[in-house]
Amino acid sequence: xxxxILRYLFMFLTWVVMGPSRPMAWIVAVTAVGLVxxxxxxxxxxxxxxxLLGLLGxxxxxxxxxxxxxxxxxxxxxxxxxxxRTSWNYFAILHTVNLGVALIGGFAxxxxxxxxxxxxxxxxxxxxxxxxEFIEVPPVQVKETVKRLASLAGVASPDVWLxxxxxxxxxxxxxxxxxxxxxxxxxxxxxDDKETEAxxxxxxxxxxxxxxxxxxxxTLAKVALFAKPLSYLIEPAIYRAREFLADRxxxxxxxxxxxxxxxxxxxxxxxxxxxxxxxxxxxxxNLSGGNGLFxxxxxxxxxxxxxxxxxxxxxx
Amino acid sequence: MKLLSLHPRQRNLRFVLGGLEAIVLQxxxxxxxxxxxxxxxxxxxxxxxxxxxxxxTTLDRLYRKGLVSRELVxxxxxxxxxxxxxxxxxxxxxxxxxxxxxxxxxxNDVTVAYLAEKICTKRPEDLRVLSKYLNRLRRKGST
Numbered sequence: 001x002x003x004x005i006l007r008y009l010f011m012f013l014t015w016v017v018m019g020p021s022r023p024m025a026w027i028v029a030v031t032a033v034g035l036v037x038x039x040x041x042x043x044x045x046x047x048x049x050x051x052l053l054g055l056l057g058x059x060x061x062x063x064x065x066x067x068x069x070x071x072x073x074x075x076x077x078x079x080x081x082x083x084x085r086t087s088w089n090y091f092a093i094l095h096t097v098n099l100g101v102a103l104i105g106g107f108a109x110x111x112x113x114x115x116x117x118x119x120x121x122x123x124x125x126x127x128x129x130x131x132x133e134f135i136e137v138p139p140v141q142v143k144e145t146v147k148r149l150a151s152l153a154g155v156a157s158p159d160v161w162l163x164x165x166x167x168x169x170x171x172x173x174x175x176x177x178x179x180x181x182x183x184x185x186x187x188x189x190x191x192d193d194k195e196t197e198a199x200x201x202x203x204x205x206x207x208x209x210x211x212x213x214x215x216x217x218x219t220l221a222k223v224a225l226f227a228k229p230l231s232y233l234i235e236p237a238i239y240r241a242r243e244f245l246a247d248r249x250x251x252x253x254x255x256x257x258x259x260x261x262x263x264x265x266x267x268x269x270x271x272x273x274x275x276x277x278x279x280x281x282x283x284x285x286n287l288s289g290g291n292g293l294f295x296x297x298x299x300x301x302x303x304x305x306x307x308x309x310x311x312x313x314x315x316x
Numbered sequence: 317m318k319l320l321s322l323h324p325r326q327r328n329l330r331f332v333l334g335g336l337e338a339i340v341l342q343x344x345x346x347x348x349x350x351x352x353x354x355x356x357x358x359x360x361x362x363x364x365x366x367x368x369x370x371x372x373t374t375l376d377r378l379y380r381k382g383l384v385s386r387e388l389v390x391x392x393x394x395x396x397x398x399x400x401x402x403x404x405x406x407x408x409x410x411x412x413x414x415x416x417x418x419x420x421x422x423x424n425d426v427t428v429a430y431l432a433e434k435i436c437t438k439r440p441e442d443l444r445v446l447s448k449y450l451n452r453l454r455r456k457g458s459t
């Protein structure tokens with residue numbers, strides 16, 4: 001009985017990691033090591049990103065290899081006897097399913113890549129967010145802060161837009177082939193200058209750390225690996241790690257996490273009320289927090305966790 | 317004013333607004349000139365301690381519901397000046413109007429019968445007000 005339970009548990013785990021391909025112990029083991037490493041690297045967000053992206057890469061290579069090898073075996077007609085001689089020809093079914101899944105995943109990823117690049121290069125801000133109203137000329141002071149922080153971080157200065165909304169919010173987006181930082185009027189009117197600077201530094205840090213590329217890679221890998229449930233956990237984990245990393249970089253840019261801590265605490269106060277948050281898009285980095293429930297599926301980390309992490313950084 | 321969602325178990329302003337929205341709107345009626353979020357937060361905090369961001373978000377919600385108007389000012393950092401779009405009396409009228417209009421449209425006969433019965437039997441003091449209205453309307457109709 002115990003034996004049967006364990007066997008089904010292992011089959012479930014392999015499905016979680018590998019989707020419908022053949023149970024292979026070594027891949028489950030490597031994945032487990034990777035997940036443990038990602039968990040252990042809690043304070044090194046760069047390392048965490050590398051491990052998680054590596055896991056996604058390994059899963060991609062594994063599915064590609066499996067499809068190639070099984071196609072080869074199938075073409076030669078040399079399926080393992082104990083699989084091929086069953087009345088169902090288990091091997092042929094497995095091969096067909098895997099080939100189909102891989103083709104669909106590859107096609108979907110290609111479509112996603114086209115769609116995202118189309119969105120980034122051809123669609124303007126106001127078309128991307130039809131629910132928001134953008135005001136073209138931001139205040140001089142904000143523009144200068146953005147320029148100063150961008151040159152400090154060593155990135156090209158992005159465009160600055162004012163969002164006509166009272167909800168405190170800020171986000172960075174790649175639209176029309178240009179990076180833009182959008183700040184809402186509600187953010188500028190309820191935060192003081194230091195806190196506003198911290199928010200801008202967070203957004204600039206996303207550009208400095210190349211988060212748009214990391215996000216694109218993670219999302220494309222997730223789309224290609226749509227039949228492997230583990231990828232649905234890894235992708236948001238990468239997004240969250242980048243968010244923490246941007247906090248840390250921002251604190252380094254402005255010389256200390258205090259302003260960012262107080263800005264995030266203020267935003268946290270109103271976050272539960274806020275309806276405006278363009279989340280989940282590959283081309284948008286957003287300042288708002290995710291909710292606590294199912295946080296492991298959320299691409300936006302909890303604001304209180306971010307504040308805690310910054311406090312720890314201050315003490316260290 | 318957009319149609320508001322109703323909370324049948326709550327009374328007064330809470331019947332149609334969230335708790336904080338009701339407090340903010342009440343405070344806005346008591347303030348007669350347009351206010352910025354920062355000034356307004358100090359006023360609201362006397363009733364209930366709230367963060368500036370919370371006040372900003374609540375005012376934004378009221379703006380979306382069409383209950384307050386705002387104007388963007390650029391001097392001294394961009395900020396909004398909010399003011400109520402209608403007086404308290406106008407707001408109360410609009411709420412009753414919205415509810416009764418829907419009731420009369422959906423359940424006409426029952427609503428009229430209910431009003432007549434309720435006012436005649438349970439609230440004699442309201443009957444006087446009603447008959448005064450009716451008389452005025454009749455006079456208007458005859459001339």
